[in-house]
Amino acid sequence: MRSHKLFLSALLVLVLAFTSILFVAHAQDSSGAGLTIGFAQTGSESGWRTDFTNAMMSEAEAMGINLLFSDGQQKQENQIAALRSFIAQGVDAIILAPIVETGWDDVLQEAADAEIPVLIIDRGVTADPSLYITRVASDFVYEGRLAGAWLATATADRASCNVVELYGTVGSSPAIDRATGFADAIALFPQIQIIASQSGDFTRSGGKTVMESFLSSMDPSTICAVFAHNDDMLIGAIQAMEEAGITPAVDILTVSVDATNDELQMLIDGKANATVLLSPYMGGPAYQAIIDYLGGAELPPLIMVPSAMYFQDTAAAELANRTGG
Amino acid sequence: MLETKTAVEPTTAPTPFNLMQTLSRNRRFLFPVLALILILIGNRLISPTFFTIRVGPDGRLIGSLIDILNRGAPTVLLAIGMTLVIAAKGIDLSVGAVIAICGAVAAVLISTTTLPPLLVIAIAIGAGILCGLWNGILVALFDIQPIVATLILMVIGRGIAQLITEGQITTFSNESLEFVGTGLIGGFPFPIFLSVIVVALVWLLIRSTAIGMLIESVGANDRASFYAGIDATKIKLLVYIISGICAAITGLIITADIKGADANNAGLWKELDAILAVVIGGTALTGGRFYLIMSVVGALIIQSIQTGIYISGLPPTFNLIVQAVVILAILFLQSEDFRRLFTGAWAKLRRQS
Numbered sequence: 001m002r003s004h005k006l007f008l009s010a011l012l013v014l015v016l017a018f019t020s021i022l023f024v025a026h027a028q029d030s031s032g033a034g035l036t037i038g039f040a041q042t043g044s045e046s047g048w049r050t051d052f053t054n055a056m057m058s059e060a061e062a063m064g065i066n067l068l069f070s071d072g073q074q075k076q077e078n079q080i081a082a083l084r085s086f087i088a089q090g091v092d093a094i095i096l097a098p099i100v101e102t103g104w105d106d107v108l109q110e111a112a113d114a115e116i117p118v119l120i121i122d123r124g125v126t127a128d129p130s131l132y133i134t135r136v137a138s139d140f141v142y143e144g145r146l147a148g149a150w151l152a153t154a155t156a157d158r159a160s161c162n163v164v165e166l167y168g169t170v171g172s173s174p175a176i177d178r179a180t181g182f183a184d185a186i187a188l189f190p191q192i193q194i195i196a197s198q199s200g201d202f203t204r205s206g207g208k209t210v211m212e213s214f215l216s217s218m219d220p221s222t223i224c225a226v227f228a229h230n231d232d233m234l235i236g237a238i239q240a241m242e243e244a245g246i247t248p249a250v251d252i253l254t255v256s257v258d259a260t261n262d263e264l265q266m267l268i269d270g271k272a273n274a275t276v277l278l279s280p281y282m283g284g285p286a287y288q289a290i291i292d293y294l295g296g297a298e299l300p301p302l303i304m305v306p307s308a309m310y311f312q313d314t315a316a317a318e319l320a321n322r323t324g325g
Numbered sequence: 326m327l328e329t330k331t332a333v334e335p336t337t338a339p340t341p342f343n344l345m346q347t348l349s350r351n352r353r354f355l356f357p358v359l360a361l362i363l364i365l366i367g368n369r370l371i372s373p374t375f376f377t378i379r380v381g382p383d384g385r386l387i388g389s390l391i392d393i394l395n396r397g398a399p400t401v402l403l404a405i406g407m408t409l410v411i412a413a414k415g416i417d418l419s420v421g422a423v424i425a426i427c428g429a430v431a432a433v434l435i436s437t438t439t440l441p442p443l444l445v446i447a448i449a450i451g452a453g454i455l456c457g458l459w460n461g462i463l464v465a466l467f468d469i470q471p472i473v474a475t476l477i478l479m480v481i482g483r484g485i486a487q488l489i490t491e492g493q494i495t496t497f498s499n500e501s502l503e504f505v506g507t508g509l510i511g512g513f514p515f516p517i518f519l520s521v522i523v524v525a526l527v528w529l530l531i532r533s534t535a536i537g538m539l540i541e542s543v544g545a546n547d548r549a550s551f552y553a554g555i556d557a558t559k560i561k562l563l564v565y566i567i568s569g570i571c572a573a574i575t576g577l578i579i580t581a582d583i584k585g586a587d588a589n590n591a592g593l594w595k596e597l598d599a600i601l602a603v604v605i606g607g608t609a610l611t612g613g614r615f616y617l618i619m620s621v622v623g624a625l626i627i628q629s630i631q632t633g634i635y636i637s638g639l640p641p642t643f644n645l646i647v648q649a650v651v652i653l654a655i656l657f658l659q660s661e662d663f664r665r666l667f668t669g670a671w672a673k674l675r676r677q678s
Contacts, residue, residue, distance in 0.1 A: 043589075044487065044492040044589070045589045045590075046494075046589070047493060047494055050492055050493060073484070074589075167641045170641050170642050170644065170645070171642075196638060197640065197641060198634075198635050198641050198644075199641035199644060201590070203587060203590040204494070204583040204585060204587055204590075205579060205582065205583050205587065205590065205591065206590075208582065208583055209396055209635075210635055212392055212396075213389065213392055213632055213635035213636055214635070214636075215387065216387055216388050216389045216391070216392050216636075217372050217374055217375065217389055217635075217636035218374070232494070232587075235583075236583055239507075239582075239583065239584070243381075243385065243507060244381055244385070244387055245381045245382030245383065245385075262494070262496065
């Protein structure tokens with residue numbers, strides 16, 4: 001009986017020692033190399049999204065992280081299924097780029113129960129902040145402000161400037177925040193006014209249709225500038241302007257957000273004036289945050305990725321930098 | 326009712342007066358046309374320049390009315406195909422996805438190969454025929470419910486289009502292909518001519534042959550049609566193929582218009598616009614009798630509302646609500662029961678006073 005107890009306690013000590021060794025080894029492991037992270041992407045609905053996915057993958061490779069990638073194809077149920085599969089596989093951490101803000105509570109709780117840290121990237125979620133470690137995102141309001149500030153500088157010598165706004169998808173957070181930031185910035189400059197605002201649904205076709213209807217229903221010479229919530233809508237609007245015999249970037253100034261490769265080409269060709277970068281390089285800060293968290297560090301609730309602007313004279317350098325040529 | 330007494334066809338030439346008479350005799354035709362006129366007048370009230378058409382630098386006519394015809398062309402084309410499918414007691418949910426597939430095929434072929442543009446256009450339309458054939462086989466040969474059969478292609482089609490474009494917006498620069506979406510003839514955008522040509526061709530097909538009658542017969546009762554010696558399978562295959570061709574032409578227009586294939590967004594939710602156009606035009610979803618030209622009017626109504634919203638200056642957040650309210654009003658106007666409710670209440674009120 002006694003020998004039994006002795007044996008059991010010895011076993012217990014051994015097991016404890018072993019797990020603590022494992023734990024230490026694991027803690028050392030979290031320098032980055034060898035971590036397995038599951039990444040649930042929304043899908044590939046835009047050129048920017050594809051850039052973002054590629055950036056996530058190349059940054060993971062550079063840091064020696066084993067990234068498990070799941071494409072949600074614009075459906076929340078696919079993303080939830082991906083999260084459950086990551087939990088079942090027992091990954092070290094999960095990165096979620098949510099397609100919508102609501103409905104994540106249950107699956108985030110499952111991850112918390114399995115003690116797998118979840119990091120939210122890009123758009124936000126409404127779930128309890130204790131269910132995820134932090135959110136890495138671009139500041140959409142700041143992007144709108146940058147666009148407004150640029151327009152104010154560019155039109156400083158004009159008595160008035162009437163702006164038409166190509167609004168993103170109604171109700172989406174980038175559209176709401178960019179509109180807010182832009183309105184905040186131009187509110188300081190009474191000569192700048194938004195005379196029309198309509199939704200082009202973040203698509204080229206939508207941007208072209210809306211711009212065309214503006215040019216049909218009002219005198220084009222009264223429009224001073226166009227502010228598009230993303231580059232794709234602006235590229236559509238540029239086509240509409242050209243078809244109506246208006247020289248984009250000269251007759252009507254343009255400013256948009258995203259800085260996609262196609263838009264940089266428009267800047268190089270002199271058909272657009274300025275674009276605000278929606279940084280696709282969020283992977284680095286996200287992976288670093290996970291490594292810090294696993295190392296026991298406290299994280300701020302929101303980590304902002306810095307933004308930048310590109311113009312006709314700086315676009316070529318950035319495009320060359322991206323395409324590696 | 327009045328209609329039964331005046332069922333005799335007018336033999337005189339259709340003067341404007343006679344046209345009005347025909348319209349008022351057939352309320353089915355009266356209300357969509359009336360709704361279109363009311364919406365156009367409403368748009369004129371919102372924007373004083375609504376009916377103005379100015380000439381652009383390259384002879385292009387610029388104005389909201391031109392926009393409605395040009396932007397309405399995709400919906401008109403889809404509504405034509407959808408009318409025939411619905412008349413044969415079917416439904417085609419896949420047209421939006423077929424638009425994406427055909428646009429992707431055209432854009433990828435023109436940007437990566439040296440095939441002549443006309444051949445590329447033919448291949449893209451061929452892809453549309455294949456899609457239509459696929460739907461038709463599922464519905465006609467395997468007897469799968471049309472809503473489920475076409476849902477399969479609706480879901481998978483956008484995936485196929487993304488595979489073709491490799492998830493990118495495939496841009497191209499080719500004047501011949503761009504002409505399909507942005508070309509001008511006599512100042513009018515080319516899509517307007519395309520939609521008129523397709524309407525005329527389909528109208529000839531159903532009116533100069535027995536096909537229109539056969540479609541209605543299959544839609545009204547396919548078992549009875551079978552015993553009457555009609556090959557319902559062939560008729561069903563035909564209507565889905567026509568719908569596929571219409572979707573392919575639409576895909577070419579949308580892709581050529583922005584000089585790029587946007588697999589995620591091209592034609593998104595367009596199938597619903599097409600079905601709505603058919604319903605506004607008075608064709609019942611239960612199949613049988615169909616009204617091709619009224620579906621065209623329905624499509625123009627939808628586009629007039631859309632253009633009206635663009636120029637209204639309302640915040641974008643109101644778009645969908647305004648659209649829904651106007652369409653609901655049109656459907657109420659068409660509903661005989663709803664009108665009777667009003668005329669009844671009106672008569673009652675007059676009797677009381």
